[in-house]
Amino acid sequence: MVIKPGPAFVNAAGSITNIAIGEFRTITLIRSLAGTYRSKHYHRSDSHVLYVLEGSMLYWERELDCEYGPPVQVNQGEAIYTGPLVVHQTFFAINTVIISMSKKPRDHQSHEADVERVEEPWQDP
Numbered sequence: 001m002v003i004k005p006g007p008a009f010v011n012a013a014g015s016i017t018n019i020a021i022g023e024f025r026t027i028t029l030i031r032s033l034a035g036t037y038r039s040k041h042y043h044r045s046d047s048h049v050l051y052v053l054e055g056s057m058l059y060w061e062r063e064l065d066c067e068y069g070p071p072v073q074v075n076q077g078e079a080i081y082t083g084p085l086v087v088h089q090t091f092f093a094i095n096t097v098i099i100s101m102s103k104k105p106r107d108h109q110s111h112e113a114d115v116e117r118v119e120e121p122w123q124d125p
Helices: 108-114
Strands: 009-011 014-016 026-032 036-043 048-054 056-063 072-075 079-082 086-092 096-102 115-117
Touching (some): 048 056, 048 072, 056 096, 072 079
Antiparallel strands (some): 009 014, 048 079, 048 096
16 A cells, blocks of 8 residues: 655745654665666565655565565655565666665665565566
8 A cells, every 4th residue: 555645744944744654773765777676575574664755666565475466656755565574576667766764774684684585577567
């Protein structure tokens, strides 16, 4: 399900918009080039919210023993949640910048210890 942030608090200084509320340990900026895929994995125990700062992405997910559903279009200003043990993959038709907010540390070693890559064809956009 795509998450759309609530209304912004606006005053003379500008605006403040909560894009996700929760306990996040790592916030990561990810730049993806047009025509590229990412993910095709699941996290054993971690979860994350992916917020599209610029651009858009197609997002697929499936439970471990199920097939993928149709892709979900996530546009600029929208987010999507991925829980643990959910296989997911993304496709970027245009250059896109996303922010990933995760519950656990995302340094390379910690991320690799929690992620399980899946060997299957990419979904067609």
